[in-house]
Each structure stands twice: as structure tokens, then as C-alpha cells.
Amino acid sequence: MDWALIQQRESDIDSTVAKRKTTQRRHSLSLELENFLELLPPSPTIASVGPVDLRKFLIHKDTMGRTQVHDVQCQFLGQVGLKSCNCPVRLASSYVSNIISLLKDIFERNGRGRTWDVKLWDGNPACAPIITDYLKVMKEEQAKAHILPKQAKPLFVSKLRAISDFISQRLICTFDPCDTYILARDRALFLAQFFVGGRASDMSNILIQEITVLHKDNSVAIRSTFGKTLRGGDGDYHVLMLKPLPDVRICPVSALRSYVMLATALGIQMEKGPLFREVHPGVGVSSIPIQYSSIRNNLRGYLIHLGIFEGETPHSIRSGHTVTVSLGPSQLGPESVAAHVGWRSTAAVRHYSRSRVLKDAVVLASSVANSIKDDGLAESLFNRMGAK
Ligand SMILES: [Zn+2]
Numbered sequence: 001m002d003w004a005l006i007q008q009r010e011s012d013i014d015s016t017v018a019k020r021k022t023t024q025r026r027h028s029l030s031l032e033l034e035n036f037l038e039l040l041p042p043s044p045t046i047a048s049v050g051p052v053d054l055r056k057f058l059i060h061k062d063t064m065g066r067t068q069v070h071d072v073q074c075q076f077l078g079q080v081g082l083k084s085c086n087c088p089v090r091l092a093s094s095y096v097s098n099i100i101s102l103l104k105d106i107f108e109r110n111g112r113g114r115t116w117d118v119k120l121w122d123g124n125p126a127c128a129p130i131i132t133d134y135l136k137v138m139k140e141e142q143a144k145a146h147i148l149p150k151q152a153k154p155l156f157v158s159k160l161r162a163i164s165d166f167i168s169q170r171l172i173c174t175f176d177p178c179d180t181y182i183l184a185r186d187r188a189l190f191l192a193q194f195f196v197g198g199r200a201s202d203m204s205n206i207l208i209q210e211i212t213v214l215h216k217d218n219s220v221a222i223r224s225t226f227g228k229t230l231r232g233g234d235g236d237y238h239v240l241m242l243k244p245l246p247d248v249r250i251c252p253v254s255a256l257r258s259y260v261m262l263a264t265a266l267g268i269q270m271e272k273g274p275l276f277r278e279v280h281p282g283v284g285v286s287s288i289p290i291q292y293s294s295i296r297n298n299l300r301g302y303l304i305h306l307g308i309f310e311g312e313t314p315h316s317i318r319s320g321h322t323v324t325v326s327l328g329p330s331q332l333g334p335e336s337v338a339a340h341v342g343w344r345s346t347a348a349v350r351h352y353s354r355s356r357v358l359k360d361a362v363v364l365a366s367s368v369a370n371s372i373k374d375d376g377l378a379e380s381l382f383n384r385m386g387a388k
Pocket of ligand 1: 069070071074075076077083085086087
């Protein structure tokens with residue numbers, strides 16, 4: 001028996017699990033809860049705490065919020081940002097809902113099951129009715145106060161074009177191989193993400209082996225089997241499709257092609273492995289996929305440099321895609337325009353950006369390509385609606 005091999009595999013798996021975002025969030029919430037319970041007489045533990053004390057923890061956490069819940073009489077009702085009135089400042093209900101899900105997980109992992117038994121007063125306290133009611137009340141209060149779920153500020157094609165132009169200029173001036181790689185990579189990544197409407201993490205998961213260039217019109221098809229919404233198995237896969245655009249400044253296909261050409265010219269192996277890779281300062285281009293923090297920092301860096309930063313994150317690119325498709329002149333039908341009211345409702349997002357079959361991918365790619373023909377339209381419509 002090769003115990004060393006088994007041990008090695010065990011520690012690899014453990015470290016993968018430990019590095020996951022959810023694991024880290026669960027761990028820090030768990031610590032926070034333990035610290036709170038210690039101060040609460042008679043010092044219950046994660047193994048013994050009941051729903052009443054758990055709700056005290058949620059109320060305590062609520063004091064750390066930044067969402068002002070205005071009274072219906074308040075003049076600031078429906079406005080964003082902290083105001084001078086005395087209305088309470090709370091956590092956004094969507095965030096509380098996430099905390100409760102994490103708590104359910106924490107208790108389940110501590111052997112407390114996935115249900116709460118009211119009769120025996122035992123089980124998973126985060127599943128108790130008192131907690132469900134707490135969340136319901138928060139949601140109602142915030143709905144009455146006209147608080148909409150927090151949404152990333154959408155990034156439209158006008159800003160992408162500005163970034164793309166900036167990168168093109170920089171590429172002419174720079175002689176540093178790492179800078180060249182980063183600039184070409186970022187442009188290809190942002191444009192690809194915008195036109196497929198994917199998550200930043202979907203972009204970093206793309207493997208070169210998954211890419212096919214369709215010779216009919218030079219479209220690029222990416223067949224991916226792993227992503228946030230897709231954990232593999234069931235033979236299920238997404239096809240992400242990129243269509244060439246007449247405007248080369250924002251054409252995702254030419255950005256991708258010039259990225260691959262530049263990287264190859266720099267001596268980077270571009271036949272297999274992650275398409276977009278992390279660069280380690282002083283060391284060079286690594287073989288690991290680009291990290292979310294690099295995507296976020298670089299996007300922010302370009303926007304700040306150009307003086308057009310408004311708090312965007314990589315998720316803004318996905319939001320911009322959704323709005324552009326929903327509001328653009330792509331003739332997707334009135335229901336998609338009507339969907340603007342609830343475009344943050346998952347239905348629209350799912351419909352337009354998580355299409356699972358090739359046919360959907362082709363329709364989607366063409367409709368985004370059409371939508372940006374009049375690229376100011378979606379942006380101006382969106383702004384006119386006063387959406388934030
Ligand atoms: Zn107020």
C-alpha cells in the first residue's frame with residue numbers, strides 16, 4: 001500500500017477545500033459566532049445554542065450594516081446612501097439571507113442536522129421558524145423602504161471601448177514582456193466576459209483546449225464543463241460563443257487572437273492550460289489561472305487611470321451584458337425589454353447568460369453583437385430609468 005501517495009492526495013484535497021471562498025467565509029463566521037456566544041450568558045456553544053440566542057447574534061451583526069431603512073414618512077425614502085435622518089442602518093436582507101445559509105451549514109457540519117424540531121427543541125437552530133420569521137420581517141421592512149437588492153453598477157461598452165483604446169496605445173509604447181502580456185490578456189478577458197455575460201470566475205476557468213474556432217465566420221466557441229453554476233458531472237456543459245464584430249476596438253475575437261499571438265511571441269506556451277494566466281511580479285507569467293483579485297484590481301486600475309471609475313467590479317461586466325441584451329435594439333422581443341424592471345431577477349440573467357446549448361449560444365452571441373451596434377442606447381435607457 002502506497003500510504004505516502006494516499007497522504008499526499010489527502011492533503012491536496014484538504015488544501016483545495018481550505019482555499020475555497022465559502023470555506024473561508026464559513027470559518028470566519030464560525031469564529032465570530034463563538035466569540036459572541038462566549039459573552040452571552042450562560043455561554044452556549046455551537047453544539048448547544050438554540051434559535052433564540054442565534055437570533056440575538058443576527059441582531060448583533062445587524063448593527064454592522066450600511067443600508068439605511070427609511071420610514072415611509074422619511075423624505076429620503078428610496079434614496080441611496082446614508083442620510084442625516086434618524087432611520088436605522090441595517091444589513092441588507094440579501095446579505096442576512098447569505099449569513100443564515102452559512103449558519104445552517106456551520107450547524108450541519110457540527111452534527112446538528114438540516115432541520116429544526118420544534119417539539120423536541122432540537123436540531124439546526126438556523127432552520128428554526130424564529131429565524132425564518134426574522135429574515136421575512138427584514139425583507140418586508142426593506143421592501144417597504146424601497147430598498148432594492150444591491151447590484152453591481154453595470155459597465156457598458158463605452159467604458160470597455162475606452163479601456164480597449166487605452167490598452168492599444170500602451171501596447172505600442174511598452175517593451176516590457178510582462179506588461180505586454182497583462183495588457184493583451186486583460187483586453188481579451190474583459191471583452192470576452194462582456195460578450196458572453198459570464199462571471200469573472202468563468203473566465204479564469206477557461207482552458208485553451210476548450211476553444212474551437214468555427215471556420216464559417218471565425219466565431220470562437222468555448223465549451224466549458226466547470227464553473228460556478230456548473231460543477232461538472234452529468235455530461236453537462238456550457239457553450240460560450242464569441243462572434244467577430246466590425247468594430248475591432250471592441251471585437252472579442254480579434255482581442256483574443258491578438259492576445260494569443262502576443263503571448264506566443266513572448267514564448268509563452270499557448271497550446272494548453274488556462275487561457276488567462278496569473279502574472280507574478282518579478283517572476284513572470286505563471287501556469288495558474290488568473291485570480292479574481294487580479295481581474296478586479298486591473299479593471300479598477302484602468303478605470304481609475306482613465307478617470308471613469310464608479311465603483312465597478314468584475315461583476316459589473318456581467319451586469320452590463322445583461323442590461324445591454326435586455327435593452328439593446330436586438331429585437332429579442334418585448335418580454336426582454338419588459339424584463340428591465342426585474343433584470344436583477346435571476347430569471348433574466350439565467351435566460352440570457354447561462355444558456356446551455358449551442359443554439360442558445362449562437363442566438364445570444366448574435367444578439368449581443370446586434371445590441372452594441374447602437375451601444376449608447378442600452379446605457380442611456382438604463383440611466384434614464386434611474387436604475388442604480
Ligand atoms: Zn430616513
